[in-house]
Amino acid sequence: MANLSIKYLGAEFKNPTVLASGVTGVTAATWRSVVNSGAGGITTKSIWLNEHKGHKNPTIITTEHWMMNAVGLPDAGLEKAQQEIDEYNKTKPAPLIASVAGGTMDEFVAIAEKMKDLPIDILEINISCPNVEGEFGLPFACVAKDARKVVEEVKKVSGKKPVIVKLSPNVTDIKEIANACAEGGVDGFCLINTLGPGLYINIETRIPVLANKVGGISGPAIKPLAVKMVHDVYKATKLPIIGTGGITTGRDAIEIMMAGATLVGIGSAVYYRGLDVFRKVANEMNEWCDLNGVKDLSEIIGTVKM
Amino acid sequence: MENKTELPIVLEIKKVVEEAENTKTFYFDHTLNSKPGQFVMLWLPGVDEIPISVSFDDGEQFALTVFARGEASNQICGLKEGDKIGIRGPYGTMFNYAEGENLVLVGGGYGAAPLRFLANEAVKKNCKIDFMMAAKTKNKLLFVDELREMKNVTVYIATSDGSEGFKGHINETLEKVLKEKKINKIMTCGPELLMKAVGEIGDKANVQTQISIERYMKCGFGVCGQCVMDPLGIRTCVSGPVMNSKVLNMLEEFGKYRRDAEGRKQYFNK
Incomplete structure (x- = not known):
């Protein structure tokens, strides 16, 4: 029985699996049920200061290789988020990472400031959603100086809460973006957000199925890219990383940790293996550790021999 | 890994039946393999995608009954034979019953749709059915003639305005039948407050009650x-x-x- 517990930016996770933002994370009851399904921690669906409407359906389609979504970050705003966070905090079974989103620099700063006093462990700045580009333009995570600026401004108002940035894979050089965030004072990273956007056309009607036409790609197909980018960011910054993108099995989770991730985000795999994918992945990691003589899982972080 | 896919397939509407005010049933020649209670996501290309419960499935053909109440359902109800829509599914859980059981089905408004599929299947398994239907008014009742013609199905109707059947709440009919007959299971689909009341009556009478949310x-x-x-x-x-x-x-x-x-x-x- 290996020790799977991991400390990340001051919070204790019983195992490295974390619910990725955007998958099932709408209510406190769901966060709790995901922890009951074995997750070491929770990331909320992105929280906005004010109500934000998502896209119309269809919003999510899937094949055995990939999932594509354009849900469009729907959220009722701060008041609802506060109620859910307070509700979760009554019995808080695992650390809570609050993902926040905004359309402008000011909106990010405003929501981050509100989060400062709430009972959350880590603040995740979602500056990389590809599904609100039509509304707000190129995400901040795609321009180094914008990424740095948003981190700097958020850090000024976020008090003692650790701040991590959700990075986009849709960039020429993710190291450049990560370094800019590091210079801005970020405490860690979560990567990768969805790839693309991509396009899926129903050939009988010649119409894209997603109402938003294009959507971010996740799922097993994007895992090699996630592993590579996690390694790039780990090498470039040495800051602690939540590695996510197509992680479906314990072997996948071990692999992305070897690339440099401290925690492992799981999202689309809720579809591929059910809600208890968290328990399955943690059990599989434990078995691998036992077979390979690893006593403490944290030993493997960043140990890939490149 | 299991070969999983959730993409709509596009089907042509084979037949349209007007069931009641603002309610139509659309038939498709397609093997859906659904069970009573399950639903599909119905995609109207370029408009929206909404969950709709299956109202008929004989293995070769299936049907969806759509009540026009929002933008998407209104547009769907304007579709004609030969028009095309997309389908994903079937999804979700089903109503469960055993051979030869006595079932009470309580449908409120368009909630009667999945219960019609259930009734069709359950009579094949020698079940006896008391089908109770509630609606605001006569024009909103679904499948009444069809259900009355079915063997082993007894139909009870309650309307709020008394335009057909009993004037008032279907719950009174339910309580009466539960007292008079040995009922194995109650299945209900309709407005949530109606279903909550049905569940309470079922619990009190110690009859298993299945509710479609x-x-x-x-x-x-x-x-x-x-x-x-x-x-x-x-x-x-x-x-x-x-x-x-x-x-x-x-x-x-x-x-x-x-x-x-x-x-x-x-x-x-x-």
Whole structure:
């Protein structure tokens, strides 16, 4: 029985699996049920200061290789988020990472400031959603100086809460973006957000199925890219990383940790293996550790021999 | 890994039947392999995608009954034979019963749609059915003639305005039948407050009650998190829509509120 517990930016996770933002994370009851399904921690669906409407359906389609979504970050705003966070905090079974989103620099700063006093462990700045580009333009995570600026401004108002940035894979050089965030004072990273956007056309009607036409790609197909980018960011910054993108099995989770991730985000795999994918992945990691003589899982972080 | 795919397939509408005011049934020549209580996501290309329960499936053909109440359902109800729509699914849980059981089905308004499919299947398994239908008025009753012609099906009707059947609440009919007959199971689909009352009557009479829940959905396969119920975070699309009243009694939001597209609580009007 290996020790799977991991400390990340001051919070204790019983195992490295974390619910990725955007998958099932709408209510406190769901966060709790995901922890009951074995997750070491929770990331909320992105929280906005004010109500934000998502896209119309269809919003999510899937094949055995990939999932594509354009849900469009729907959220009722701060008041609802506060109620859910307070509700979760009554019995808080695992650390809570609050993902926040905004359309402008000011909106990010405003929501981050509100989060400062709430009972959350880590603040995740979602500056990389590809599904609100039509509304707000190129995400901040795609321009180094914008990424740095948003981190700097958020850090000024976020008090003692650790701040991590959700990075986009849709960039020429993710190291450049990560370094800019590091210079801005970020405490860690979560990567990768969805790839693309991509396009899926129903050939009988010649119409894209997603109402938003294009959507971010996740799922097993994007895992090699996630592993590579996690390694790039780990090498470039040495800051602690939540590695996510197509992680479906314990072997996948071990692999992305070897690339440099401290925690492992799981999202689309809720579809591929059910809600208890968290328990399955943690059990599989434990078995691998036992077979390979690893006593403490944290030993493997960043140990890939490149 | 299991070969899983959730993409719509496009089907041509083979037949359209006007069932009642603002309610139409669309038939498709396609083997859906659905069970009573399950639903599909119906895609109207370029407009929207909505969950619709299956109202008929004989293995070769299936049907969806759509009540025009929103933008998408209104546009769907304007479709004609030969028009094309997309389908994903079937999804969700089904009504459960055994050979030869005595079943009470309680349908409120367009909630009668999945119960019509259930009645068709259950009579094949030698079940005896008391089909109770509630609607505001006569024009909103579905499948009445068809159900009356079925062997082993007894139809009871209650309308709020008394334009057909009993004037008043269908619950009174339900309580009466439960006293007079040995009933094995109650199955209900309709407005949530009606179903809550049916569940309470079933619990009191110690008769297993299966309830079909409606919640706002995006994906239909357990990922989007929109259809969850408090306080257990149960996902209606995979743990429902059909749930036992004993489970729903643990879900404090049942009969009180549901979540909208932004996750906000929307309370039912009492």
